Amino acid sequence: MAKFETPLLDQLETGPWPSFVSDLKRQAEHRAANQDKIEYQIPVDCVEDILGVVELSFKDKEVHWKHGGIVGVFGYGGGVIGRYCDQPEMFPGVAHFHTMRVNQPNGKYYTSDYLRQLCDLWDFRGSGVMNMHGSTGDIIFIGTRTEQLEEIFYEMTHKYDQDLGGSGSNLRTPSCCLGESRCEWSCYNTQEICYQLTHEYQDELHRPAFPYKFKFKFDGCPNGCVAAIARADMSFVGTWRDDIRIDQEAVQAYIGGEFPPNAGAHSGRDWGPFDIHKEVIDLCPTQCMWMDGKQLKIDDKECTRCMHCINVMPRALRPGKDTGCSILVGAKAPILDGAQMSSMLVPFIKAEEPYDDIKEVIENIWDWWMEEGKNRERLGELIKRQGFQRLLHMTGLKAIAQHVQEPRHNPYIFWYEDEVPGGFDRDVTEFRKHHKR
Amino acid sequence: MAKFETPLLDQLETGPWPSFVSDLKRQAEHRAANQDKIEYQIPVDCVEDILGVVELSFKDKEVHWKHGGIVGVFGYGGGVIGRYCDQPEMFPGVAHFHTMRVNQPNGKYYTSDYLRQLCDLWDFRGSGVMNMHGSTGDIIFIGTRTEQLEEIFYEMTHKYDQDLGGSGSNLRTPSCCLGESRCEWSCYNTQEICYQLTHEYQDELHRPAFPYKFKFKFDGCPNGCVAAIARADMSFVGTWRDDIRIDQEAVQAYIGGEFPPNAGAHSGRDWGPFDIHKEVIDLCPTQCMWMDGKQLKIDDKECTRCMHCINVMPRALRPGKDTGCSILVGAKAPILDGAQMSSMLVPFIKAEEPYDDIKEVIENIWDWWMEEGKNRERLGELIKRQGFQRLLHMTGLKAIAQHVQEPRHNPYIFWYEDEVPGGFDRDVTEFRKHHKR
Amino acid sequence: MAFISSGYNPDKPMEDRITDIGNRYYGDFLPPVIKNNFGKWQWHEILEPGVLMHKAESGDEVYTVRVGGVRLMSVEHVRELCEIADTHCDGYVRFTTRNNIEFMVDSKDKVEPLKQDLSSRKHNEGSFKFPIGGTGAGVTNIIHTQGWIHCHTPATDASGTVKVVLDDLFDEFQKMRLPAQLRISMACCLNMCGAVHCSDIAILGYHRKPPMIDDEFLDNLCEIPLAIAACPTAAIRPKKKEITSEKDGSKKEVKSVEIKNERCMFCGNCYTMCPSLPLADAEGDGIVLMAGGKVSNRISAPKFSKVVVAFIPNETPRWPTLAKDVRKIVEAYSKDARKYERLGDWAERIGWEKFFEKCDLEFTHHLIDDFRDPAYYTWRQNTNFKFTDPYEYSAIKAE
C-alpha cells in the first residue's frame, strides 16, 4: 500500500518511545483513505513522499532538502521558511515544502476546539505534519506549497484570530514558562508579559528591521524552565528581594519524613531517610542556612536565590513576596564565535504592567543594536565586540559589581580622555625639557 | 653633607620597615668617607646622585631614566641591562648606570666570604647598590659604567668562579625553591636540577638564539614557593604518585592538641581548638579523607595532592615516596595578550639525574619555538596561536584528559584530513547526481 | 484536486487583510481550575512518575499527567490527543517547553482513568503513543530540531537519533531514580536550533569535510562577498577559475571561491549564505556528543556542555554507538553522582579525567579547545589532577 519501501525507517517503529515513523505512516494512510473527502490542496501523497525522502537520507546519510528561496506572505518578512527537495522528480509531493510558524499561545495551553481548527486547516492546505512545538516555541506547520501560504494566512487571521510567528531578522516569537498559571514559584506573570510584549512589538516581529534575529524568553524563577538564559537575546528571570518565606512546621514535617523531599522527584530510588543537613543546609551554595534548635534559619542577605532549598522543601519554603525579575542579555547559538549565555544587565526590576521600565530597556538596546550591529551580528556579539561598558552606556546604566562574576584580571583598562586629568594631548617639547633624549 | 636635599625621600625614613632611603644614605656616606681608601672606579658620589634622581622623580612623579643602549660583555648577548639618566648634567654620577645580572647559587644559600667578595667587587667597580635578589632570581648589581663591564666580568669569572645571568632573548637564569635542602616536602632535588640545567644550557643562557626570553623555575611541591606556575615558560612542580604517608599516632596528637596545626602558622590568633573535620577533612577539595574510628583514611586515587592536609599536619602526613614532577608550560606576564599561567604538559615524570627525559621535553619545545615562534613571541603565546594540539604534536605526546581542566565547550573541531574517511576532496559533479541544484 | 480559495484575493492582497494580531490570549485556553487559582499555587508534589499535583491556596488541586511528546506529529495524532482531552479534561491540554504533553484534571479520582486511557494507546508496531513519565529526577523528552525531515543543513537526523536514544533510556523516562534531572537535547547542525549548548547531554550533528565548491553556478546563486564574510576562520577567498561547463563541455572562466581546507572547521556558515557550497557527506557527517551543561541556577550557575565524544558516525537507522555512548554516561552518572547533583557538577567534582575513566570514553586531542583566546582557560593551569592511565611521560610519548 505504501508508496515507497522504507526498510530503514521501519526499524524505528519498534521500541517503546512513540514512533514518528508509525505516526507518519498513519497520517499517510489517513490521507490516502480520505474518509472525510477533503479536497486536499497539496498532493495527497505528500506524507508518503516525506517518508520516501527521509528513507533516502537514511540510506545516503545525506540530507535531501535544498536552500529555501524567499517565500512568505505579503507584507511580512518572517513566519515562513522556504524549502525545496533536491530530488523533486522522485518526490513530487514534497518538491515545494515550506514551513509556517504559528505563534503559540503563551504557556502552551490549548482547548481541543482550537487545536482541531488548526489541524483541519493544516490537513486541508498543508501536509498535516506539524511540530508541537518548534524550538523557539511556535507551532510549526511542516510543508506546504507557495500558493497556499496566503490562503492559510488569510484563513488563520480571519477565522481563527491567529497570527504567524517570527523568522528572519525579526523579533522572534517570544516564549515563557508556564509561570503563575500552575507554578507556585513564579515571581511574575510570565504569560502576561510575554503576551503583551508580543503584541506591543508586532511590527518588529513581522518586518525585518534588525541586523539579525532577536529573542525574548521569560522564566518565572531561577529554575529556568524555558531556558531563557541559554537561548534568548533578552532573558527575563524571576527573582525576589525580600526573605524566603518559611513555614517552620512544614520544615519539621520534612525532617520527620512526612513530606517527600523535592516534592517526590527522587522517589524512584531509595536515597535513605531525608537529612536536612546533607540535603539542604550543606548544599546551599552560600552556606547561609542553619538550624537554630527546631527553627530553620536563613541569612537572606547572603542568599543568592538559587532555589535549591525551595525545590527540596516546597511545602516549607517559598520565594519572598517582593518579586520582580532580572534581565540578562545576549544568549545565542555557536555561530560565529561560539555560544553565549545571557549576561546580567539589570539585577532587579519590577515586572508589572504596563512594563514601561522594561520596554525602556528593550528599546534602548534595540536602538543601539540597530544603529551599530553589523549584518548577521547577534546582540551578544555586539556586546562582545564593543564591550560591556558600551552596553551600559547605551542603556544608561551604572556599572555595579553584580554585572560581573569577577572583575577583570588584565589591567588593560581603556580610560576615556575626560576621566584623566589634563587629557591625552601633551606637548613632547615641554616633556623633553625635563627628560633629555 | 648630602649632595642633594631630599625632603620627600626623607619621609620614607620613618616607619618600622627597613628604609631603603636610610640605607642609601648610609652607603653614600660610606663612599664619601672612604675609610678603606678605595680607588672607586665609578663616581664616588653616584649614590648621592641616585638619591637625587629619585627625589626628582618623587617631585615630578615621572621617571628619569632613559632606554638603555645595547651594552654587554664580549660574546654574550645578555646579563647586562643598559641604562642612562635623562638628566645627566644634574646627575653625572649616574649618567651611565647599567645593571649586571649575576647568576645566584640555587636555593640562595651563601657564605659570608663569598658575599663579601661580591660586595668588594661591586663597591670598587660599581655603585655598591644591589638587589638581593632580582625578580628572576639573579643577584642584581645596580649601576655601573660601560667601561667597567668587562672588568667586572673578568674579575668575576677569574677570581670568583662566577658567571652572569640571563637577559634578552635568552634562557633566563633558572631558579628554584630551597627544596630538599630544608623542606620536608620536596619531591625532587630542585637545586640540583636547577644547577645542572643552568650548566647544560649555558650557551642558550648567554647567546640570544630564541624568539624571546625563556624561563625555567622549579618548585619542589604543589605549594609553589618559587611561583613557577605563574612565571616560568617551563614550570616544574614536584608531586608523587603513591600514597600520602600517614603517622596515625601523630594524627591523634594533632587531634589531642599536642601539635600545633599548620606547624604553628596560625598561632597569632585564637582560632579555637583544632578540629580535624573542620580544618582538614571538610576542606579537602576532593573530599577523599575520612576518620575510620581513630584512623585517618585517605582514598589516595582521588587525592589531587593539593598539600592542604599535609600543610596542616606536617608531623602526621607526608608526600609519598614515589616522587617526580609535573611539567607545565607557557607562563608569562601580560604583554601582549594578557598574563598566562603555565598549562599542564607532562603530568608525571621522574626528575632524576641525568634528566634525559626532561631535556628531551625541553629541547623538543625549543626546536618548535625557535622554528615557528615570532619575534618577541613567548612560548605561551605560540601555544595559544597554534593550539595546544600542536604543542602535543611537537613534543610527541598523546592528548590525555589531564591536559585540560575541562573539555572544549565549542564543537569547532579542526579535523585533520587523514582522520576523515575519504579525505577532503570531493567531486561536486558526483554530488549533484544525488542532489539537484 | 481543485484549488479552493480562502477568500484571499491575490490581485488585491490588502483587501480585508488582517495583520499584526499576534497570538491568541493564553487566558482563553486555561482550564477552570488553573484560571481560578492563577498566581495562587502553594505547593506541588510528584505523586508518581509523570503525575504532578499542585495545591492552591484555595485548597483546589490540579492533577497533571505528563506524557512523552513526539514533537513531530501528525494532525491525526493531535486529533487523538484532543479526543483524550475531551474525554478526561474538559477539552484542555497543554504542551511543555520540552514538547511533552500535559493532561490536567481537577480531582484525584480522574487520574487513574486518564492514565489507563493514555497507556493503552499504542501505534501499530507497538510503540506507545502517550507514554507517561518525564518528571522529576529522570530523563525527560529530548528537545530536538528538524534533521532530515526538513532542514537543508543537518549533519544527522533529529527524529531518528532521538527515537533510538529514548527507546534505550525509556526506563529513565518512566522512573525517577537518577541523582537529578537529566536533560538531553539534540540539534542537527551547529546552528543549534535547540540551543543544546547547555544540556546535561547534547547530541549535535556535525560535518567534517570542507564544503564542495560548485564553481559553475556559484556566482549565479550566491553573493560571493557574503559567503566570504560568513566564514569565522577566514578560510574562504575569492578566486577566478577556468572550468568545463557541466552542460555543454565548453571551457569558461567563472568567478568563484577557494577554501583553505586546513582552516575550515566545518561550521557550514558559508553554506547558509551560499547553496553552492554544500557540506553534506555520508562519511564526513555524524555526531558530536557533549555533556555537562545546565540551565538552572540551582546550587551551581548555568554552564555550557563540553565535547566528550568528538565523532560518532551516522549508523542509520538505529545509531547503536550513539545509544551506547549516551547510556555509558547515564549509567556512570547514575551510579556515582550524589543526590541533587547535576551531571556537569558531578564531572567537575570528580574531575573530567575521572569522568572519562568512569564513563569508559576515550579522551582524544579533538576535545582540547583550540578555538580562539578563551581556549587557554580550559587547559589545566594547576597540578591538581588525578591519575588515570596513561599519565607518565614515557607512557604518553608517541612511539
Add this chain to the structure above:
Amino acid sequence: MAFISSGYNPDKPMEDRITDIGNRYYGDFLPPVIKNNFGKWQWHEILEPGVLMHKAESGDEVYTVRVGGVRLMSVEHVRELCEIADTHCDGYVRFTTRNNIEFMVDSKDKVEPLKQDLSSRKHNEGSFKFPIGGTGAGVTNIIHTQGWIHCHTPATDASGTVKVVLDDLFDEFQKMRLPAQLRISMACCLNMCGAVHCSDIAILGYHRKPPMIDDEFLDNLCEIPLAIAACPTAAIRPKKKEITSEKDGSKKEVKSVEIKNERCMFCGNCYTMCPSLPLADAEGDGIVLMAGGKVSNRISAPKFSKVVVAFIPNETPRWPTLAKDVRKIVEAYSKDARKYERLGDWAERIGWEKFFEKCDLEFTHHLIDDFRDPAYYTWRQNTNFKFTDPYEYSAIKAE
C-alpha cells in the same frame, strides 16, 4: 680616580677569557646541618613569628630566623648581614624567594642571641634593619621591581610604595593572625617583572595617557615597523608629518607615526620598542590595585588577581590612598575569611559584590573586562548574585 685593570685586555678580549661557567655550586654554600640532612627533613614548626624549626630524620634540628629584606640594599647592608652570619651562623646565610633573609643556627640556644642582635639593629631614623617575621599566616615581604630607582618604563615607584605599605602592615608581618598567608606583590609597569598577576594583593604601576610622539627624532631612534607591530590593539599607524625642527626652527617632512588614542590601553609596549614614544605623566600615571590571586595549589587552583581599584594617584612620598585601600582589604579579609582561606577564595565564596561592600571599595566600569574574547567569561551569566546597593533598575539608571 684612576682606572685599575682587572687583567682584562680590551685589545685581546679572548685572551684568557673564561665564559659559560654558570653559577656557583649550591652545595658549597650549605651550612653543615643543612648539608648533613639534605633530603632527610621530617617536619617543621614555626615556633614564633619569624622563627622556624626543621627536624631531620637524624634528630638534627635547624632553627631559622627570617627577617624582612629590603631587597634594594647597599653593600654596607650586605656586609652587616655577613657580620651577623659570622657571629651567629658560622658564616652562612640565605635569601628567600621573596627577598627575605634567613639566618640559620643548629641549636635552640643560639636563637635568642641571634634574635636580639637582629632586633637591635636600626637605621638612623629608626627603621629596623632586620625585622623578624614574615612567616605563616601573615604578610611577608612584598616582592617588587625597580621603579624610579632604575627602570625606564615605571608608572610609579617600587621601593617607595612597598615601604609605605609594609610600614602600614608591619604588625601583620610580625604576627601570624590572618586567615592564611597574604602575599602582596608590586610591579612598576605592566611588564610585571614581579609577575604580580597571581598575588593576593598586587600593586601595579599603570599609565593612563597614550604615548607622546617625538616626531622629529622618531625615525632616527626607532624602527617604525617594530613600534607599529608592538601595539596589541593596532593603535599605531605610520604617518608622514611636517614639523618644525626643535633645533633650528626649519620645517621638514619626517617619517613618524600616528596613534589612535581611543584604541590605546596605555600598555607601553610601543615605548619598549621605541624611546620616542614616552608615556610617563605626573597626572596620568599611578597605580592599579589587584586582589585575589594565588600561586599555590592548596585547596584551590592557582588564580589570577583581579583589578579592584582602577586608579590610585601617585601621592608621593607616602601614597596614603594606596596604603588605605590595601589596609581596607586586609582588614575586611582578616575579619571575615575563614581559617586557611586565601583572599581570592574568600572573595569567590562571598561573591565579588560582597567583596566590594565589605572592603568599602567602589565598583566602577573600569573593572569590567573588555579585553578580547575571554572578557565574556567574566561577566555574570547567572542570577546568583547578592543584593548590595544599588541594584534596582531605577537606582542604577543614570539621571
